[in-house]
Amino acid sequence: MSRPLPTVFDQALAAAVRAPSPHNTQPWRFVVEGDVIEVWLDRERVLPIADAHGREARLACGAAAFNLVISLRSNGLAVVVRMLPDPAEPDLVAVIRLDGNQKALRAERQLAEAVFRRHTNRRPFLDKDVPPVVRAALKSAALQEGGQVEYLDASGRYSTVASLVRQAEALQAGDSAFQAEAAFWTHRPPESPDGVPKVAAGPPPDHHGVVTLRASHEDEDLPVREYEQEPLLAAVLTRDRGPHAEVRAGMAMQRVLLTATAEGLAASFLSQPFETAWTRESLDHIFTGLGQPHTLLRIGYGYPTRLTARRAVTDVLTHRTAPDVTAN
Ligand SMILES: Cc1cc2nc3c(=O)[nH]c(=O)nc-3n(C[C@H](O)[C@H](O)[C@H](O)COP(=O)(O)O)c2cc1C
Incomplete structure (x- = not known):
């Protein structure tokens, strides 16, 4: 398929970094190669005391992967998600590959839009039941x-x-x-x-x-x-x-x-x-x-509170150039 528009990937990566993470450590890195985005665990950002085994960091990376997927789908792109880690590459947690076009569902667009409003609310909630x-x-x-x-x-x-x-x-x-x-x-x-x-x-x-x-x-x-x-x-x-x-x-x-x-x-x-x-x-x-x-x-139910900042996408993104298979 043709290469995705850079803006679609830019939006997806901007969504990815909005994921929650323990103490907002943002323990992730992303590698883009052609129409593939890889999500990597960043070991340097795993909390050594509270999260010695990286369990919470992997939850955060899973959340970032979901944000990527929902953002791409809301832009009318089909994706194939390969869930890892695999034993040979324990820090590569997910590989998301574009797989043609697919009409975005209304629910997907709503979730993609919610990415930029979701935040952790540590204030008191109302005494009101969730129906x-x-x-x-x-x-x-x-x-x-x-x-x-x-x-x-x-x-x-x-x-x-x-x-x-x-x-x-x-x-x-x-x-x-x-x-x-x-x-x-x-x-x-x-x-x-x-x-x-x-x-x-x-x-x-x-x-x-x-x-x-x-x-x-x-x-x-x-x-x-x-x-x-x-x-x-x-x-x-x-x-x-x-x-x-x-x-x-x-x-x-x-x-x-x-x-x-x-x-x-x-x-x-x-x-x-x-x-x-x-x-x-x-x-x-x-x-x-x-x-x-x-x-x-x-x-x-609570009153909205402020969003918490994130590192810039450029700080967590690497572009990898695919080997040129037409060479020779
Ligand atoms: C696996 C995980 C565990 C978390 N545990 C706590 C927690 O125990 N207490 C808390 O107040 N926030 C917790 N958080 C929320 C993070 O502190 C929060 O996601 C981060 O500060 C970014 O803020 P945001 O969620 O408002 O975007 C946790 C987040 C994740 C992903």
């Missing part, structure tokens, strides 16, 4: 990417998981290496191209409610506020485990987040229990028989 039809839409979003959403309220697992979040948060609060890492990446000025700016932090809670957001993402200069009583908690799961499942889970997570954005919902993450060994084991145990949990989302 069943919207919950169903989020579940279906995960399924479309080979993932699964499990709501915690329907199962009696809510208080157990909320308690694991609190326990993990307490363990991390007493861990100086963990705290130093979080301090390095948070409370940045608004224009910082990576890390979490102070403006994206939430106010301190007036009392500790059922769910505990990360204290390192609190802005102590804001007045204390009451948070919603019982936010909707959704776990994103996959059937399998391992690096491949983590990339797949990142794609599913991103389709869920973009669907939530398109539905007017706000979301934030509760990753603490995934980051300490025993709380992680307990989480795995809770979902035995259902799949491997990868991330926990707090979802509800």
